[in-house]
Amino acid sequence: MMSQQKQLVELQQRTNQLLDNLISSHPNTAPYLKKAINYSLTQGGKRLRPLLTYATCLGLGGNLESADPAAIAIECIHTYSLIHDDLPAMDDDSLRRGQPTCHIAFDEATAILAGDALQALAFETLATHDWFPGCTLSSSARLKQVQVLAQAAGMNGMVAGQSIDLCSVGKQLSLEQLEKMHHCKTGALIKASIHLGALASNQVDETTWQQLGQFADAVGLAFQIQDDILDIESDTETLGKTQGADIANDKPTYPAIMGLSQAKQKAQQLTDEALAILKPLGQAAAPLRQLALLIIQRNH
């Protein structure tokens, strides 16, 4: 257990280092833009999605180097989505990861552009062999990664979820509608993190692909419910973002629909479900198991 935690910290550091290298090695074409991108990418964060990518790849017998492009790409997409979600026209949030959001630290136009550039950077990262000489993945596996990531990020994935979310403010949602929204908004990218890791291992069969998808669905939903719970139970300092924002923005949440204690039960149940799905994968799934537990036990 201890050594697994150490491994996760090492993978977080690996991610941070790679992100640093990625930005610092880029030409300084538009200095203000680059500063905003760097600011947003290096505000810390749990690097949960890269961890899922690495854990899946390692579990399936792949090597770290081959998971690097996907780990970086998924974090670029995640960071871009945070920047755009925080914009005044969207959630209008001024605090993220304990720091001023991008449009506060810079300006609104630059925040829009930084998000746009990070999305392009994600795909450039997957497609540029030279940036990761240790990655031995074929072009065909990398192209499949582009497809998986683009699908998860786009109009039937993450962006759809955000649109449904915005269209739902102040409305009564059924549990089913709420789940559809989160399935897109956070679930799609979490599933992509795991599937990108599977592709990076270069040895995933169809059954495992499906099982990993089911695991991801359960973990993704548990993650979101935990997010909703923390918005009520935690405080702004621990969260690094404004506590109580969901309620203030009149957003539909699990605790609002089903009550707080039911929501907690549901999160635990989904975690159990996720762990059960991993069983057939045996020891290979140990890092993923650890991550699933971290997601439910986190306090920010």
Next chain:
Amino acid sequence: MMSQQKQLVELQQRTNQLLDNLISSHPNTAPYLKKAINYSLTQGGKRLRPLLTYATCLGLGGNLESADPAAIAIECIHTYSLIHDDLPAMDDDSLRRGQPTCHIAFDEATAILAGDALQALAFETLATHDWFPGCTLSSSARLKQVQVLAQAAGMNGMVAGQSIDLCSVGKQLSLEQLEKMHHCKTGALIKASIHLGALASNQVDETTWQQLGQFADAVGLAFQIQDDILDIESDTETLGKTQGADIANDKPTYPAIMGLSQAKQKAQQLTDEALAILKPLGQAAAPLRQLALLIIQRNH
């Protein structure tokens, strides 16, 4: 000449048809978002970038089917950039292609999301073999297309250009600085259109690749100068966007820096240069030659 013009119209129609199919065949996950995407993609427009892709591919002996994904992808990126450029935090424009801009017809959040989704859709298009069964390009060629497009669209290409543009408002720019800005802002995507077409032909050598790049640089700059000239000389109805917006926004332009007649001369000179670069390619470059002339002779 006549048959070439007919061919261009056919290619425009092909682009429009493919864009229609692309959106209508997509699931209706987030209906309001999909409506906004559809609205923006089908407002007409000259489809100049897809035409450049097709023309390059055909000229080099490739087939139309293999150029389809790239033609669609580049138009998705172009459309997303227009939506984001028009946002209140950016150029704050209410008219585009003769219609209300996306954030006016819908709302600001939806416009941001529609742009985000279109960027993802561009890369999904390049990566999804099933969508274009007639395209026989290898995964390796398609991955290279992803790289070229992402690079052109991102923090050292189009988005960088937009950032430099925003940072330059109200400032005196040298001719060199203005050229760097346009080289990124419009030039990078025009060059990508042509290079994507070359990759789609699956038979481009290094020398031709370089020549096409030089041609693109000249045409891209001529295109931008013509844009600046039209902003002064045309009217809102013909342009389909607000005439005089550059001056109103205190934007640096070629006519402002070098005078109107010098700017016209420069555009003509760049077109001549572009045509000269095409010479060694002979008859293969006929469609591209035609397009270069259209770019300089256009009135909107």
